[in-house]
Amino acid sequence: MKELLKHKDISFEKVENAIAVTNPYNLEVLAYVKKTSVSELEEIIKSSQIAQKNWREKTALQRADILYKWYELMKKHKESLAKIMTLEQGKSINEARGEVDYSASFIRWFAEEARRVDGDILTSVRNDQKLLVTKEPIGVTAAITPWNFPSAMISRKAAPALAAGCSMILKPASQTPLSAYALANLAYEAGVDENLFVVINGSASQISKCFCDSKIVKKISFTGSTEVGMLLYEQSAKTMKKLSLELGGNAPFIVFDDANLDKAVDGILASKFRNSGQTCVCANRIYVQEGIYDKFSQMIAKAVAKLEVGDGLKESTKQGPLIDEKAVLKVEEHIKDALNKGAKCLLGGKTHKLGGTFFEPTVLQDVTQDMLVAQEETFGPLCPIFKFQTDEEVVEFANNTDFGLASYIFTTSVSRQFKISQALEYGMVGVNTGAISNEVAPFGGVKFSGLGREGSKYGIDEYTQLKYTCLDIGE
Numbered sequence: 001m002k003e004l005l006k007h008k009d010i011s012f013e014k015v016e017n018a019i020a021v022t023n024p025y026n027l028e029v030l031a032y033v034k035k036t037s038v039s040e041l042e043e044i045i046k047s048s049q050i051a052q053k054n055w056r057e058k059t060a061l062q063r064a065d066i067l068y069k070w071y072e073l074m075k076k077h078k079e080s081l082a083k084i085m086t087l088e089q090g091k092s093i094n095e096a097r098g099e100v101d102y103s104a105s106f107i108r109w110f111a112e113e114a115r116r117v118d119g120d121i122l123t124s125v126r127n128d129q130k131l132l133v134t135k136e137p138i139g140v141t142a143a144i145t146p147w148n149f150p151s152a153m154i155s156r157k158a159a160p161a162l163a164a165g166c167s168m169i170l171k172p173a174s175q176t177p178l179s180a181y182a183l184a185n186l187a188y189e190a191g192v193d194e195n196l197f198v199v200i201n202g203s204a205s206q207i208s209k210c211f212c213d214s215k216i217v218k219k220i221s222f223t224g225s226t227e228v229g230m231l232l233y234e235q236s237a238k239t240m241k242k243l244s245l246e247l248g249g250n251a252p253f254i255v256f257d258d259a260n261l262d263k264a265v266d267g268i269l270a271s272k273f274r275n276s277g278q279t280c281v282c283a284n285r286i287y288v289q290e291g292i293y294d295k296f297s298q299m300i301a302k303a304v305a306k307l308e309v310g311d312g313l314k315e316s317t318k319q320g321p322l323i324d325e326k327a328v329l330k331v332e333e334h335i336k337d338a339l340n341k342g343a344k345c346l347l348g349g350k351t352h353k354l355g356g357t358f359f360e361p362t363v364l365q366d367v368t369q370d371m372l373v374a375q376e377e378t379f380g381p382l383c384p385i386f387k388f389q390t391d392e393e394v395v396e397f398a399n400n401t402d403f404g405l406a407s408y409i410f411t412t413s414v415s416r417q418f419k420i421s422q423a424l425e426y427g428m429v430g431v432n433t434g435a436i437s438n439e440v441a442p443f444g445g446v447k448f449s450g451l452g453r454e455g456s457k458y459g460i461d462e463y464t465q466l467k468y469t470c471l472d473i474g475e
Helices: 038-056 060-076 078-089 093-116 152-164 178-190 204-213 226-239 261-272 290-304 325-340 391-399 414-423 456-463
Strands: 018-022 029-034 120-122 129-137 140-144 167-171 197-199 217-223 242-246 251-255 283-289 344-347 362-367 382-388 406-410 428-431 464-472
Touching (some): 038 140, 038 204, 078 093, 078 178, 140 152, 178 197, 283 290, 290 362, 325 382, 382 391
Parallel strands (some): 167 197, 251 283
Antiparallel strands (some): 018 029, 129 464
């Protein structure tokens, strides 16, 4: 495993001016990573610009071959990558293995898409002119990624950037930088220049401002909070950056009375309790129609009670620790507020006996729209169950938020599947499934959940710009 972490910026002994990376399971220090100063970053940006100009001159096939080799190396080192992820982030080893596969899928996909960045020849208004539209790499790009998916959020940004002919400077979350370095080392082994894909660490505010202020950096991709996304949007205005912002969510999960209830329970386990509830597309509000409300609430509680909490490296573990104490406090705040306003706790509700940042998977019943959990993203293993009567009522409840990332509906009615999907103000809708993320589909939201899309055939366009050429062929 340490072979993947051999990097000039990583030390396994305590050093000055470094960030300590700790295991959230036992708080042991795993490694120290060097902080990048603003002056160093400015030089990195200049070197990245030189590397990008060389990279863009390679054919699409040459870039694709290098990316595909990167993909193969990830699959080869899957177990080590998964262990690194579990150690620094806390998620179960099985989830970590799944994320490595998910992460690698983006590299394979964009290796294939590199050869399909096609333009158009437009129908001219004149016989002596040809009108050409081409897609060109936008240039030097930067990415700021979160701790909850320390591998997939990187490849979902870096792979399309490199496929399009861009360079990328990556700022991973300070809690989980080791996965980033491991991926970068495999990219270098595959043939990616070290100045083309660079991992940096340090003050998030200083680094992001440097990205925003730089005229060389042409595009920033960010996954994180809406508040920070808004700040990046504002700071980037003066340099006219292209932005991709994947921000907060408040996903509704709607179960109608005609739903397959067993399938709906499985959907909640997949969506709500993946990564201990720490995902941006996590089901945050569970709406259940009144005719099945009591029965379904008990079904959820029974299923959730079976989730084993413990050390992520243990094969049977389903729920690892939360990322830090701040995350625990937010879950506790939402539970306390709900109980004070009349909710009933069916399961869990407190910190786990294992201590640290472990929290019991929790199910609340009789939750209402005036509670904090209806208005804010919890980001933890808390499953609040709301009751609704009509289709119109639940659509109003679901859309009553500034966010619009993911949503889920469970119903066997085909007409309702289409009707409700269209009525929901969200960038993504899962119908009879709680697992919607894959490399083929566009990932992103509307309203305060962000701008742009990642993954899919549309994702590479975020790293290109259109050029129109008017060619006069007259004598």
